[in-house]
Amino acid sequence: MLEVGTPAPGFTLSDQAGNEVSLSDFLGKKVVLYFYPRDNTPGCTRQACAFAAAYDGFRQKNAVVIGISKDSVASHQKFAAKYDLPFILLSDPERQAIEAYDVWKEKKNYGKVSMGVVRSTYIIDENGIIEKAMPKVKPDTNAAEILAYLG
Numbered sequence: 001m002l003e004v005g006t007p008a009p010g011f012t013l014s015d016q017a018g019n020e021v022s023l024s025d026f027l028g029k030k031v032v033l034y035f036y037p038r039d040n041t042p043g044c045t046r047q048a049c050a051f052a053a054a055y056d057g058f059r060q061k062n063a064v065v066i067g068i069s070k071d072s073v074a075s076h077q078k079f080a081a082k083y084d085l086p087f088i089l090l091s092d093p094e095r096q097a098i099e100a101y102d103v104w105k106e107k108k109n110y111g112k113v114s115m116g117v118v119r120s121t122y123i124i125d126e127n128g129i130i131e132k133a134m135p136k137v138k139p140d141t142n143a144a145e146i147l148a149y150l151g
Contacts, residue, residue, distance in 0.1 A: 002122070004130050030062060040078075043139040050140060098117055
């Protein structure tokens, strides 16, 4: 994980509508940047739906929610439509942001070792500085923990 108090690495990626989105677009707002392994998998779906359910709370706190995975723009578009997700999903097939934020790690699953995205969340302050880093978050409680943290 990146260190709290350091500048958040910049990026420009395509969202679920194919528009380019840069981290710098959100200076002046808090950014909840969450990395997840894959669209339409059980844990990732629960996490996304929890963020969707809490979305009004994030908006009231002037916070933007952005989810990033390696999935394609088309996959994100279907995922967002299927679950009525009101926030930005960014496609990072080249792992530009995934690697910059140090969430591409060795994972063990049933004794098999592979590389993949470790479910992690960063809170970036209004000036683009990492305020909080949350490694290995739980999909069911991540959104509520962040809302509580934002007060």
